[in-house]
Amino acid sequence: MKKLICIWGFFIVLILSGSAILQQSGVVEARIIVENVVNSLMTPLSVDCKTVNVDYGSQTVAAGEGWGFTVVASEVDPSVECVFKDGDHAVKTVEIWNYARSGYSDVPWYNCDSSCTWEVKEDGFYYLSQETGNYKLYSSW
Numbered sequence: 001m002k003k004l005i006c007i008w009g010f011f012i013v014l015i016l017s018g019s020a021i022l023q024q025s026g027v028v029e030a031r032i033i034v035e036n037v038v039n040s041l042m043t044p045l046s047v048d049c050k051t052v053n054v055d056y057g058s059q060t061v062a063a064g065e066g067w068g069f070t071v072v073a074s075e076v077d078p079s080v081e082c083v084f085k086d087g088d089h090a091v092k093t094v095e096i097w098n099y100a101r102s103g104y105s106d107v108p109w110y111n112c113d114s115s116c117t118w119e120v121k122e123d124g125f126y127y128l129s130q131e132t133g134n135y136k137l138y139s140s141w
Contacts, residue, residue, distance in 0.1 A: 030074040033097055036117040038066040041086055045120055049082040049096070073099045084120060089141045094118075094125055 039045040039061040047067060048058040054077070061067045071080050078099035085091045096118055117128035119135050126135035
């Protein structure tokens with residue numbers, strides 16, 4: 001438990017100071033994105049997300065539950081990939097955010113400014129559209 005509290009404490013300091021430090025250095029501009037994964041399957045879902053520099057570890061999300069984490073993304077740590085696995089499906093790797101592609105209208109799932117929500121269903125992976133407020137299919141299993 002102490003280790004978990006220590007990790008979260010470090011993570012919060014990183015979030016609060018990371019953007020300011022990176023912007024002051026003039027090297028890169030950081031964006032803070034909250035990623036949410038909702039498990040709409042009937043079974044637990046294993047989720048393992050990481051960026052180039054940060055591994056968020058493997059999480060087991062119970063059926064009907066969700067898990068969220070915060071990413072400080074920049075040109076030096078530009079994308080977030082998650083590996084999903086449940087008992088009935090093969091392993092699937094999905095890029096759920098990309099700094100370089102954010103803001104492009106032809107890539108709507110990257111357009112979340114501060115929070116992205118993903119829903120995993122039996123037929124695939126859905127993102128919550130910022131424009132419509134509805135989930136749209138991104139990728140099949």
